[in-house]
Amino acid sequence: MHSIGSLQQPLWRRLMPLAWGLAAAVALVLALAWGVFQVQVTLAGFLSSESVWSKAQKQAVIDLDNYTTRGDPRDLAGFRRNYGLLAADRWGRDAIIAGRYDTERVHQVFQQGNILPSAEHGMTFMLAHFSSAPYMAQAIEAWRSTDTSIDQLDTIADEVQRDYAAGTPDPAEIARQRTRIGTINAYVEPRSKRFSEEMVRGAVWLGRLLFVAVLLALLLVALLWVGMARRVLDRIRGSEERYRLLFESAAVAIVMVDEAGGCILEANRLASAWTGRDPAVLSGASFDELFVPGSMHAVGPALLAMLYGSDGSQRPVEMQVSHTAWGRCTVRQVIIRDVSERVALERERRVAAEALASIAEGVIIADDERRVVSVNAAHVEITGYTAQTLQGRRFDELRSMPDGTPLPESIWSGIVGGRHWSGEVQGRRADGSVYPEQLSISAIRDTQRQVLHYVAVFSNIHALKAQRHRLEHMASHDPLTGLLNRAEFERRCEVAIAAAARTRTAVAVLFVDLDAFKIVNDSYSHAIGDRLLQKVAERIGRQLGGSDVAGRIGGDEFTVLLDRLELREDAGAVAERLLASLSEPVVVDDCELALSASIGIAGYPLDGGDTLTLIANADAAMYVAKNSERNTYRFYTPIMQADARQRLLLVSELRRALVEDEFRLCYQPSVELRSGRIVAVEALLRWQHPRRGELPPSEFIPVAESLGLIRRIDEWVLQSACAQIRAWNRAGLPAIRVAVNVSARWFGHAGFIAHLDRTLQAHGVAPGRLGLEITEGTMLRLGDDTERTMRALHGLGVEVAIDDFGTGYSSMAYLKLPSVTSLKIDRSFITGLPHDTNDVAIVEAIMAMARSLGLRAIAEGIETEPQHDFLLRAGCNEGQGYLYAGALPPAAVERLLSPRPRQGPTQLSLVPPKRS
Structure with a gap:
């Protein structure tokens, strides 16, 4: 409290003790100076008195000597006057030293001797108290030693006066008297001189003593004052340090502002941190510049404003202003508090109030006895009850559990105990109808944890429950067919296996796969395929018993779960019924489709003890x-x-083959039949298996297509073929066409055209050097996108050949697309030439179609000379087959195209191959 009080005192008051000490020191010094002055005055009086006495003594001797010589009365009068002065001084001296004197008479003596009036008291004091002091005693002793001699002078004066009164004295007498006078003067004069010397020595000694005393006094006073x-x-x-510590460590920002100029004089650390300015920079800055213009406004006794931060951010602050005086300046002390949290809380409170008013859920606030106090607008909208109609009623009266029973007391005891309750109840509207309600109840408590209010939040979950049921059905059922999806089927299967384990019965899983469903999708459309799957699902469902379930696990694959079987073989009857039902023609959008199915059956416990094993084994049986x-x-x-397992192994090996680059390309030449020149090669994929050797595409392509790996393989083939074209270009080989087979999955991909363009540009390959071979089924699978894709290829300059022409579901409209330049006649039509009349008729029809459409005809599988001759006569442009060459490595193709080393630059020419 003392330190706080001292902080509140003004500076002048805290400096008053120092000022009083200084005044006392000055007074003491003045007193000492005055004492020294008085001593000096006294010494001056003594010296003046000594001078007067010495002069009077000398003058008395002179006057007496003159009187003795001349007898002039004036000389005698002068002697008498000086002698009286000497006698008065002697009386005053002895009276003062003895301490028995009349002050007035002493004063007259001092006046008679023309002594300084200011020295009277000092001389009196010195004679009275310091007559035995050093030098003073010797001086007085010398003075007293002349007293008898001076009296003798008075005696001589009386005798000479009598002699002159009797007549003229005898000269001898006069000489004698003058001798006596001279003897007395010789005696008195050195003693008078000694008196003066002793007085001077005393004055010097006393002066030194006084100087030392004054110096010591001054030092003592200075030390005391310091x-x-x-x-x-x-x-x-x-x-000040305590004030500075409080100032700098204050939990608020403090700024001292010059009231006259509005400039900041001083700011504490927190003000510097909030504004992002160093204290030195902040000092002298304008106080108003710290705030967002126009943000300062008064709220009661305080001011609210937005303070600029170091990063340009804004901080809401509250300011309290007081004024104080710093010297002659009026200073404004501003205490700044950060009210961000308060503003945020106020904003949250407003938002909460607005949210409560606009929230879609109903809100009830009830007292500690659960009587309704207030409700929001959503409550009125949901229930039809207003706060007035519910006034005084307990809100739980209008609610019950889903089974109709009242809300149990355990709910309220749990809430009172500090918990929160949430659950589904049944609410009642004002019109008496009921609805499912999700209710949440919590409590507002006082500081003693006693319940003040209950807050209930509820919503009508009728639509939500319906949606939940729908989502649950969607989560467990296939959206296309309505059958169980894979996850739900597996869960049902696990339940059935567990029940069969308890009852010692059998469970069977049927894996149903439609035969040739892919052809339907390729030939018609995916929409037709989807509706066909829905028809199939309906037929499967009609063949099942009450406890049997069916699921669709992907594509055209279905599963059936048969439980409560005595034997696994009992599932055969259901499988026969399914086969019979599925083999019946199906009418979809005026299209009559005939399908069949393959079914695999696996049963618990003979074929597996868990769901995944049963499904996998049923899948294996279906595959067989x-x-x-x-x-x-x-x-x-x-x-x-x-x-x-062999199929799974093949899948793993395919992935490894892509990573470890086990694939390679061979090239089968395509020969111009009329000239025998090699005009193109077809890139054929081979897999160099590390253990099984070279594998043809027929052994791994179907698996790659089923697993989605075919796209990566197609990309590899395209990259490798373009790289080989670039290598042949650098080797100076003829610019022959390189044909690449493309799968339906990759050809129909949205990024196929862009990837093809990037690959050609990356390898510097002209688009005309690359040809794509696509089956009719691939073109048909694209549906409406076929024309767009083919026109994009035409824009790139890439030619397209229809591969295996005549074996698929052809649509002659595709042959008119600009990018289609070739038809490749399937080898199945070449084998019977020239003797099989059907093959002859088909090939001649294809040739006629190609000529009329301006397309290039390419025959596959030419193995004999008669086949070659027939096709040449029929007008076939190109041919492939073992008659010319099989699949060759790139080096062999180079040798065919360059059979002899060339010397120097020559014009390129195509070399006809040697027929095998």
């Missing part, structure tokens, strides 16, 4: 059924799993 000043300044410095004769079913046997 000590007092240090203590006072230490207290002031301590107060499809590969054997289709439209049939097979029960699982262990040997089937080995085939499935």
Whole structure:
């Protein structure tokens, strides 16, 4: 409290002790100076008195000597006057030293001797108290030693006066008297001189003593004052340091502002941190520049404003202003508090109030007895009850559990105990109807944790429950067919297996795969395919019993779960019914489609003890059924799993082959039949298996297509073919066409055209050097996108050949597209030439069509000379087959195109191959 009080005192008051000490020191010095002055005046009086006495003594001797010589009365009068002065001084001396004197008479003596009036008291004091002091005692002793001699002078004066009164004295007498006078004067004069010397020595000694005394006094006073000043300044410095510590460590920003100029005089650390300015920079800055213009306004006794931050941000602050005086200046002390949290809380409160009013959920605020206090607008909209109609009623009266029972007391005891309750209840509207309600209840408590209010938030979940049921159905069912999806089917299967384990019965899983469904999609459209799958799902559902379920696990693959079987073989009857039902023609959009299915059957516990194993084994059995004769079913046997494992192994090896670059390309030449020149090569993919050797595409392409790896393989083939074209260009080989087969999946991809363009540009290959071979089925699968894709290829300058022409579901409209330049006649039509009349008729029809459309005809699989001759006569442009060459490595193709080394630059020419 003392330190705080001292901080509040003004500086002049805290410096008053120092000022009083200084005044006392000055007074003491003045007193000492006055004392020294008085001593000096006294010494001056003594010296003046000594001078007067010495002069009077000398003058008395002179006057007496003159009187003795001449007898002039004036000389005698002068002697008497001087002698009286000497006698008066002697009386005053002895009276003062003895301490028995009349002050008035002493004063008359001093006046008679013309002594300084100011020295009277000092001389009296010195004679009275310091007559035995050093030098003073010797001087007085010398003075007293002349008293008898001076009296003798008076005696001589009386005798000479009598002699002159009797007549003229005898000269001898006069001489004698003068001798006596001279003897007395010789005695008195050195003693008078000694008196003066002793007085001077005393004055010097006393002066030194007084100087030392004054100096010591001054030193003592200075030390005392400095000590007092240090203590006072230490207290002031301590107060200032405490003030500075409070100023700098304050939890608020403090700014001292010059009231006259509006400039900042001083700011604490927090003000510097908030504004992002150093204290030195902040000092002297304009106070108003710290705030957003126009943001300062008064709220009661305080001011609110937006303070600029170091990064340009704004901070809401509250300011309290007071005024104080710094010297002659009026200073404004501004205390700034950060009210960001308060503003945020106020904003949150307003938002909460607005949110409560506009929230879609109903809100009820009730007292501690659950009687309604207030409700929001959503409550009125949901229930039809207003706050007035519910006034005084308990809100739980209008609610019950979903089974109709009242809300249990455990809910309220749990909330009172500090928990929160949420659950589904049944609410009642004002019209008496009921609805499902999601209710959440919490409590507002006082500082003693006692419940003040209950807050209930609810919403009508009728639509939500319906949506939830719909989502649950969507999450567990296939959206196209309505059958169970894979996850739900597996869950049902697990339940069935667990029940069969308890009841010692059997469970069977049927894996149903439609035969040739891909052809339907390729030949018609995906929309037709989807509706066909819906028809299939309906037929499967009609063949199942009450506890049996069916699912669609992908594409055209279905699964059926049969539980409560005595034996696994009992599932065969259901499989036969399914095959019979699915083989019946299906009418979809005026199209009659005939399908069949392959079914694999695996049963618990014979074929597996868990869901995944049963499905996998049923899939393996289905695969065997499809590969054997289709439209049939097979029960699982262990040997089937080995085939499935072989397929899985092949999948793993395919992925590794892409990573480790085990694929390579061979090239089969395409010969111009009329000239025998090699005009093109077809890139053929081979897999150099590390253990099984070279594998043809027929062994791995179907698996790659089924697993989605075919796109990566197609990209590799395209990159490798373009790289080979670039290498042949650099080798100076003829610019022959290189044909690349493209799968339907990659050809129909949205990024196919862009990737093809980038690949050609990356390898510097002219588009005319690359040809794409696409099957009719691939073109048909594109549907409406076929024309767009083919026109994009034409824009790039890439030619397209229809591969295996005549074996698929042809649409003659595709042959008119500008990018189609060639028809490749399938080898199945070449084999019977020239003897098989059907093959002859088909090939001649294809040739006629190609000529009429301006397309190039290319025959595949030419193996004999008669086939070559027939095709040449029929007008076929190009041919491929073992008659000319099989699939060759790139080096062999180079040798065919360059059979002899060339010397120097020559014109390129195509060399006809040697027929095998």
